[in-house]
Amino acid sequence: xxxxxxxxxxxxxxxxxxxxxxxxxxxxxxxxxxxxxxxxxxxxxxxxxxxxxxxxxxxxxxxxxxxxxxxxxxxxxxxxxxxxxxxxxxxxxxxxxxxxxxxxxxxxxxxxxxxxxxxxxxxxxxxxxxxxxxxxxxxxxxxxxxxxxxxxxxxxxxxxxxxxxxxxxxxxxxxxxxxxxxxxxxxxxxxxxxxxxxxxxxxxxxxxxxxxxxxxxxxxxxxxxxxxxxxxxxxxxxxxxxxxxxxxxxxxxxxxxxxxxxxxxxxxxxxxxxxxxxxxxxxxxxxxxxxxxxxxxxxxxxxxxxxxxxxxxxxxxxxxxxxxxxxxxxxxxxxxxxxxxxxxxxxxxxxxxxxxxxxxxxxxxxxxxxxxxxxxxxxxxxxxxxxxxxxxxxxxxxxxxxxxxxxxxxxxxxxxxxxxxxxxxxxxxxxxxxxxxxxxxxxxxxxxxxxxxxxxxxxxxxxxxxxxxxxxxxxxxxxxxxxxxxxxxxxxxxxxxxxxxxxxxxxxxxxxxxxxxxxxxxxxxxxxxxxxxxxxxxxxxxxxxxxxxxxxxxxxxxxxxxxxxxxxxxxxxxxxxxxxxxxxxxxxxxxxxxxx
Numbered sequence: 001x002x003x004x005x006x007x008x009x010x011x012x013x014x015x016x017x018x019x020x021x022x023x024x025x026x027x028x029x030x031x032x033x034x035x036x037x038x039x040x041x042x043x044x045x046x047x048x049x050x051x052x053x054x055x056x057x058x059x060x061x062x063x064x065x066x067x068x069x070x071x072x073x074x075x076x077x078x079x080x081x082x083x084x085x086x087x088x089x090x091x092x093x094x095x096x097x098x099x100x101x102x103x104x105x106x107x108x109x110x111x112x113x114x115x116x117x118x119x120x121x122x123x124x125x126x127x128x129x130x131x132x133x134x135x136x137x138x139x140x141x142x143x144x145x146x147x148x149x150x151x152x153x154x155x156x157x158x159x160x161x162x163x164x165x166x167x168x169x170x171x172x173x174x175x176x177x178x179x180x181x182x183x184x185x186x187x188x189x190x191x192x193x194x195x196x197x198x199x200x201x202x203x204x205x206x207x208x209x210x211x212x213x214x215x216x217x218x219x220x221x222x223x224x225x226x227x228x229x230x231x232x233x234x235x236x237x238x239x240x241x242x243x244x245x246x247x248x249x250x251x252x253x254x255x256x257x258x259x260x261x262x263x264x265x266x267x268x269x270x271x272x273x274x275x276x277x278x279x280x281x282x283x284x285x286x287x288x289x290x291x292x293x294x295x296x297x298x299x300x301x302x303x304x305x306x307x308x309x310x311x312x313x314x315x316x317x318x319x320x321x322x323x324x325x326x327x328x329x330x331x332x333x334x335x336x337x338x339x340x341x342x343x344x345x346x347x348x349x350x351x352x353x354x355x356x357x358x359x360x361x362x363x364x365x366x367x368x369x370x371x372x373x374x375x376x377x378x379x380x381x382x383x384x385x386x387x388x389x390x391x392x393x394x395x396x397x398x399x400x401x402x403x404x405x406x407x408x409x410x411x412x413x414x415x416x417x418x419x420x421x422x423x424x425x426x427x428x429x430x431x432x433x434x435x436x437x438x439x440x441x442x443x444x445x446x447x448x449x450x451x452x453x454x455x456x457x458x459x460x461x462x463x464x465x466x467x468x469x470x471x472x473x474x475x476x477x478x479x480x481x482x483x484x485x486x487x488x489x490x491x492x493x494x495x496x497x498x499x500x501x502x503x504x505x506x507x508x509x510x511x512x513x514x515x516x517x518x519x520x521x522x523x524x525x526x527x528x529x530x531x532x533x534x535x536x537x538x539x540x541x542x543x544x545x546x547x548x549x550x551x552x553x554x555x556x557x558x559x560x561x562x563x564x565x566x567x568x569x570x571x572x573x574x575x576x577x578x579x580x581x582x583x584x585x586x587x588x589x590x591x592x593x594x595x596x
Contacts, residue, residue, distance in 0.1 A: 027158065039156035130153070141165070381440045544563075
């Protein structure tokens with residue numbers, strides 16, 4: 001039996017052809033006649049309209065368009081929810097408030113609710129799909145006013161004023177069985193187009209051959225965009241506020257800093273002037289909130305070992321938009337899954353670790369639903385303790401403007417030399433040549449897809465992040481606290497903390513920070529403090545390499561390239577006030593001659 005006949009029989013079996021009453025003139029083009037004052041809808045016309053609607057939806061999915069699905073019939077709720085979860089679209093209910101499109105930029109404070117409601121996303125949708133057109137004509141009116149195309153079910157009772165505003169009408173009896181069929185077709189259309197987008201499926205045989213030939217070479221290639229090539233922000237502060245109001249930041253607090261000899265997380269360790277790394281991160285976000293009048297929340301995911309230390313730091317930030325929650329334990333980490341995965345590649349090393357735990361914890365603690373209800377669309381997941389400028393609105397603007405679902409921040413490395421200037425244009429680079437900052441920007445709606453499979457023991461979050469965009473940052477924007485050599489850098493005269501934010505010394509001529517390598521004798525914070533009477537002046541330093549039993553006095557100045565290597569069972573002490581410029585010190589006598 002031909003497929004056309006099968007589909008017609010399917011429509012007849014669910015009574016899609018039964019209208020509600022005699023059709024008016026505008027609906028007669030879909031009518032096959034009447035019986036007992038009831039319109040008989042032509043199933044051939046229904047099938048043609050279904051194909052047109054699905055083709056239109058598919059074309060929008062290929063362009064990563066935004067959709068809103070509108071339904072007021074409670075019988076359809078479960079059907080719509082299952083569809084939106086499967087295709088990765090949020091089931092936005094903000095349309096239930098009048099003016100959800102035309103007044104979306106003016107949230108109001110409702111009586112009885114001591115909070116502001118964000119009526120919908122800042123950007124209007126590209127398409128609205130309505131399952132009960134007659135009952136929600138107000139939504140259609142607003143869509144028509146904004147020239148937003150509408151796909152909607154119509155029947156013989158749909159008035160002309162509503163019917164003429166529906167771009168792709170689908171004539172049928174809007175029973176639960178037909179709505180189920182319609183949602184099933186939409187789901188298949190979405191999944192097919194999303195699969196083609198993710199896989200980059202070629203159209204022709206020649207494309208297939210070229211694709212197969214290049215798969216081996218390009219498996220680990222990542223599209224990298226230089227930070228300097230991002231488009232400038234709008235000069236309108238209200239536009240930047242609306243942009244940043246879509247963002248939330250999640251900082252993953254791992255274990256205590258045992259590698260530095262700490263009994264607390266690195267982010268709670270005081271860098272200088274009673275200021276911790278966590279203080280700097282909070283102050284960075286708060287400065288954006290104050291500058292643009294936005295509300296960017298910071299979520300801290302803790303473990304039971306770090307909760308007390310984090311709460312102690314947060315005591316001085318009680319009036320700021322900071323929230324904590326405990327992570328949900330997951331027996332299988334992403335790292336373990338990747339070791340056994342055939343799809344594992346160097347691209348996966350660009351992401352923060354334990355993303356599976358992060359997303360499951362967000363869902364289990366109710367934070368994900370809370371962020372979505374506040375109108376948040378993107379989340380920045382931060383793993384390292386970074387003292388740099390954490391958020392740049394230009395990155396978020398690029399993601400929103402181009403409808404990019406996720407991206408990572410990286411630092412290019414070429415032949416061991418880290419220099420983002422070598423990357424002048426957008427290009428594809430092997431993941432092995434990129435240094436990960438462990439920061440991930442991600443659309444919150446994308447999290448729902450992997451969470452639906454979280455019970456699968458062989459499932460990895462990275463399966464959904466197989467085509468990342470990477471933003472190549474300049475080195476000056478990335479200031480991680482990983483080891484004591486970083487601590488030396490941030491406590492020196494090269495950096496200072498002004499109003500709680502890390503500021504670089506303008507007196508340094510070199511745009512790059514000096515390279516500092518300290519031997520294992522310095523790796524614990526206790527030993528680091530014992531070996532430095534005070535931190536040297538390093539504004540003019542290019543590189544410092546120290547190994548062995550070495551001690552520094554106070555008021556020391558280091559310039560150019562300095563190497564200090566103490567032989568085994570030999571001690572070197574750099575006296576107070578010493579100036580070392582382009583010197584190699586191997587014994588104590590070398591220090592004395594260098595001071596002359």
